[in-house]
Amino acid sequence: MATFKHISSKNADYGAAEQYLTFEHDEFTMKPTLDGNGRLIPRDDYRISSLNCGGEDFAIACMRSNLKYGKNQKREDVKSHHYIISFDPRDAQDNGLTVDKAQELGERYCKEHFPGHQALICTHPDGHNHSGNIHVHIVINSLRIEEVPLLPYMDRPADTKAGCKHRCTDAAMEYFKAEVMEMCHRENLYQIDLLNGSKNRVTEREYWVKRKGQAALDKENASLAAKGEPPKLTKFETDKEKLRSVIRAALSSAISFEDFSGKLLQQGVTVKESRGRLSYLTPDRTKPITARKLGDDFDRAAVLETLTINAQNAARAAEKPLPQQEYPRSLKDRLQRNKAAINALKQDSVQRMVDREAKRAEGKGAGYDRWAAVHNLKQMAATMSIYEESGFSSPEELEAALATASAELNSVHAELKAVESTLREKKDLQKQLLAYIKTKPARDGLKAQKTEKARRAYREQNESDFIIAEAATRYFKAKGISKLPATKVLQAEIEQLMREKNSLYNEYREKRERTTELQTIKNNIDQILRREPERGKAKDHER
Template identity: 85%
Template sequence: MATFKHISSKNADYGAAEQYLTFEHDEFTMKPTLDGNGRLLPRDDYRISSLNCGDEDFAIACMRSNLKYGKNQKREDVKSHHYIISFDPRDAPDNGLTVDRAQALGEEFCKTHFPGHQALVCTHPDGHNHSGNIHVHIVINSLRIAEVPLLPYMERPADTREGCKHRCTDAAMEYFKAEVMEMCHRESLYQIDLLNGSKNRITEREYWAKRKGQAALDKENASQAATGEPPKQTKFETDKEKLRRTIRAALSSAVSFEDFSGKLLQQGVTVKESRGRLSYLTPDRTKPITARKLGDDFDRAAVLEALTINAQNAARAAETPLPKQEYPRSIKDRLQRNKAVINAPKQDGVQRMVDIAAKKAEGKGRGYEKWATLHNLKQMAATVSVYEESGFSSPEELKAVLAAASTELHETTGKLKAVESTLREKKDLQKQLLAYIKTKPARDGLRAQKTEKARRAYREQHESDFIIAESAARYFKAQGITKLPSSKTLQAEIEQLTKAKNALYNEYREKKENVRELQTVKSNLDKILRREPERGKGRENER
């Protein structure tokens, strides 16, 4: 599941960014790690490349451009933007993600979304917490050194002009996250929905506060263990983590907002509502913490929904319960056990049995025969276990369930292809629309010309703009579009379609895995049923 982060920097030393990417740094102090002779230690493994820097070093190229355009000369100016794409640790073993492949994806992402900017793209094979996640750093000079096309996340004409600066707005971050999700889907990598909020929103500051606090606590516990004292606490919690735990405890038993507020007040926490938003004030603070900074589970809508469910459960519990009817376990129960979104197919489960006779005919030896015999025994036991666990009464019932699952998979595939087709059409329309919008100054200028001679001269002078505008107009006519949509509306539709496509893709992968497992069980069961008479015949001959 790839994640996407952004950090803006006001540091005028562009070389510090490259030094961080290529040399070891302490994860807490962010200072360079030195060897015994006081020299910098290079990182063990990384890939790095620069874009739009010519033959110069990244830092020199950036400073030269800043002087040329007179930008980034003040202390408060944002000098660079640092974007980080972190891939799931499972992508390397499961999906074949390598450092070189991640570097190529990062360079492509940078060229597509940050054209005209001097940039560094660097890929590291592991995170600072040694989780094994490959991640790509993209550092760009905030100054743009060339005019670029109008991209979907850009909102002003200055966002495309040479000599102007890059702006990372909320709309831009939403767009970048959607593009990262699209990239993961295209490359068959693990993914999560980055466009929706997080139940627990952990900021960069809180993450590092927890890491440093845990390190200090471990050090203190180690010193106490040396003297024989038992540790009082082993897990460090930030103030926000404690507040989340307190809110969840109150929310688990409250049946109304007044009840919820009263339970929090008993713990010293005051909940406030302003303009439809909740905030929480702890005794040690003068400024409340907003629900947005804690996570989606703590905003007004989520709290009221949880309280409503608690009230309904309390009402049901007050009623006389009916005797619960027990149903036998069936394949439908097993297949529908987990309805939550699954990001990737399972890697374990029943495997197909090997046709030993056919493999021996191909020239396999006794070593392979011994392994295949043991493998078939294991898969035979696993097949029987799944068959009984699923509640099948006959092979015909298994065949019927497999046919139904295959039909559902085919329907989901059709829906996914339809959404993908619509998404492609919307993106093509967006591309033509953005190109057409960019030619508006040229088209307005043509209307301002008074004479035919002036119009011809003006048209020749801006010939490229009119070629683009006419091409876009032909596209709109071919598609039967008489009224152009707004770029914001179109971008919102693309984001919704991206969400729908990701949800359908996850459903497709889940159903595909279910069909594969059922096919494997059916194939193994057919082999078992065919072999049983042969075994009986062999025993009779032995007698």
């Protein structure tokens, strides 16, 4: 689940960015880590490259450009923009993501979305707290040194011109996040929906408050352990985390908004509604915390939906008679059986059995054969356990379930391909439309020419713009487009299609995993049934 983050910097020392990327820094103070001799400690592993620096050092190239165009000379100017793409820790093991591959993706992303900017691209193999997530840093000079094409997130003519500065607007961040999701989908990496918020919204500030608080708590617990005293707490919680827990506890049993607010009031929390938005005031604060800062689970729509479901469940429970109490032999056994039935097909534990005869024919030795015998026994037990707990009474039922799963997989795959095709067409249209819009000044200038000779001279002078405009016109005619769509409407359609595609892709991965598991179970069952008669004949012969 790749995430995307942006940091703007007013630091005029461009070398500090490269120093942070290549040398170790304290994660709390952000100051360089020094060895015993007071020297900087290089990072153990990283990949770094530059873009549009003309063979010079990144800092020198940026300062030359700033002096050339007279920009970034004031203290309050934003000198650089720092973008971070963090990949899921599971991508390295499950999807084959390496540091070199991530660096390649980062360089490609930078060239495509930050053209005309001097940039540093650096990949680190690990994240904070040794989380193991590969992440890419992209640091760009805020000044643009080349004229670039009009990209979808740009909304002013100055956004394409050399000597102007990069602007990270809300629309730009939406576009960058959508492109990160597209990149993850294209490279078959884990992803989350970066466009529609999160259930628990943890800001950068809250993240570091938690990290520093946990570090201080661990230090305090270490001193208590040295004295032989037990620790009071082991996990640090921020004020927002505590508030989320209180709200969820009240929401789990409330059946109306009055009931919900009353349960919160018992914990000292006051919930307020203003202009359709909720906010929560804790006893130690004078200013309430808005639901938007806590996460999507705590806004008005989500709260009312949960309360409605609770009320419906309470009404159904009141109407239905209580079931007759069962007294199993062992309550623990019953709970374990229920848990096994729920998690039966969610466990990725069954593997395909080995055909020992075929492997022996290939020349495998006795050691491999002994391992295969043990492996087959384990997989046979796992297969039969899942087979029985899934409720299959015959191989025919298993084959029917596999056929259904395969049909569902093919259906989702076809739907995904259709959405991808539509998305490609929309992106091609957007590319041609933006190119056509950019040639408008040249086309208007041609209309202003009074004579044929002036028009020919003007056309020759702006030949490249007219070639682009004519190519776009041919594309529109070939597609039967008589009226050009608005750029904002087209961008909204593309974002909606990307959301649909990501949703379908997640569904496709689930269907594929389900189909693969059922196919493995079927192969194992076929091998078990094929070998059982041979064992029976052998035993009869021995008798």
